Amino acid sequence: xxxxxxxxxxxxxxxxxxxxxxxxxxxxxxxxxxxxxxxxxxxxxxxxxxxxxxxxxxxxxxxxxxxxxxxxxxxxxxxxxxxxxxxxxxxxxxxxxxxxxxxxxxxxxxxxxxxxxxxxxxxxxxxxxxxxxxxxxxxxxxxxxxxxxxxxxxxxxxxxxxxxxxxxxxxxxxxxxxxxxxxxxxxxxxxxxxxxxxxxxxxxxxxxxxxxxxxxxxxxxxxxxxxxxxxxxxxxxxxxxxxxxxxxxxxxxxxxxxxxxxxxxxxxxxxxxxxxxxxxxxxxxxxxxxxxxxxxxxxxxxxxxxxxxxxxxxxxxxxxxxxxxxxxxxxxxxxxxxxxxxxxxxxxxxxxxxx
Numbered sequence: 582x583x584x585x586x587x588x589x590x591x592x593x594x595x596x597x598x599x600x601x602x603x604x605x606x607x608x609x610x611x612x613x614x615x616x617x618x619x620x621x622x623x624x625x626x627x628x629x630x631x632x633x634x635x636x637x638x639x640x641x642x643x644x645x646x647x648x649x650x651x652x653x654x655x656x657x658x659x660x661x662x663x664x665x666x667x668x669x670x671x672x673x674x675x676x677x678x679x680x681x682x683x684x685x686x687x688x689x690x691x692x693x694x695x696x697x698x699x700x701x702x703x704x705x706x707x708x709x710x711x712x713x714x715x716x717x718x719x720x721x722x723x724x725x726x727x728x729x730x731x732x733x734x735x736x737x738x739x740x741x742x743x744x745x746x747x748x749x750x751x752x753x754x755x756x757x758x759x760x761x762x763x764x765x766x767x768x769x770x771x772x773x774x775x776x777x778x779x780x781x782x783x784x785x786x787x788x789x790x791x792x793x794x795x796x797x798x799x800x801x802x803x804x805x806x807x808x809x810x811x812x813x814x815x816x817x818x819x820x821x822x823x824x825x826x827x828x829x830x831x832x833x834x835x836x837x838x839x840x841x842x843x844x845x846x847x848x849x850x851x852x853x854x855x856x857x858x859x860x861x862x863x864x865x866x867x868x869x870x871x872x873x874x875x876x877x878x879x880x881x882x883x884x885x886x887x888x889x890x891x892x893x894x895x896x897x898x899x900x901x902x903x904x905x906x907x908x909x910x911x912x913x914x915x916x917x918x919x920x921x922x923x924x925x926x927x928x929x930x931x932x933x934x935x936x
Contacts, residue, residue: 820835
């Protein structure tokens with residue numbers, strides 16, 4: 582049985598292939614040569630076996646072939662050509678060193694054609710049959726003349742691919758405000774969306790310069806601890822709510838989920854800081870319950886309590902006749918008004934019920 586492997590190329594580009602030699606299985610980190618659309622490319626194994634098969638099945642509608650989605654679901658991943666040799670690694674290193682020179686030449690041609698686009702990176706295919714140029718642009722760019730010019734310059738197939746600013750940061754890498762390499766270019770292989778609601782739930786400053794990364798978008802790390810903040814705040818009363826304590830009615834000003842404290846304020850006694858456990862004890866001493874999101878989820882809905890049968894009135898057994906109307910109240914049956922002059926029916930004056 583063939584082994585499914587995930588192969589990652591330069592940047593965040595990846596694809597899935599099959600390895601037929603089960604006697605010598607591939608491992609994570611092995612360098613391999615794979616068959617792509619036009620020629621061969623160099624990559625490294627990042628997942629094998631069931632993990633790679635699961636990621637391949639959930640990544641697209643079909644199978645990823647050569648870094649692109651297959652047009653039909655019936656297509657299958659291509660096989661791995663072979664393990665990379667020392668000569669293959671040497672060719673790969675030479676291609677990487679020549680990419681900076683290729684990028685400078687592309688930038689010169691872009692300025693010559695007066696195009697509003699920023700060239701982020703260039704990538705040679707291992708066999709140099711294709712040169713991929715990654716760029717960012719705010720508007721649509723007509724680069725047909727540029728492609729013809731670059732094809733005559735490099736004598737190979739040219740592919741221009743527009744990417745976003747987050748993908749650009751992942752390819753170029755850098756150092757974040759935490760002093761470490763960008764997550765998207767080191768270990769975060771899948772870029773998930775980050776919205777402003779994550780910063781609001783964590784009560785962070787909404788200043789863009791404080792919560793934005795090197796790409797100019799919201800920090801990816803805002804999502805790491807978001808679940809903890811949401812779960813922790815369920816144990817506290819909401820800000821702005823009024824609770825009844827030993828001092829009377831007090832308003833919740835703020836909460837400190839790390840120190841388990843609540844900031845209260847009343848018109849008569851002013852402000853104070855109290856522990857969450859003490860606040861719950863004071864509220865329960867008044868015969869009430871400290872209403873939080875966690876408490877509401879535990880309470881039984883009122884409709885369910887009303888619908889529950891009591892001890893005096895057991896639920897009716899299946900098939901038992903239904904009880905009639907209560908005593909003292911006459912049972913009235915509505916008479917159905919018939920339309921049209923049916924046989925034996927005569928309409929009364931002004932179209933009312935028959936007399």
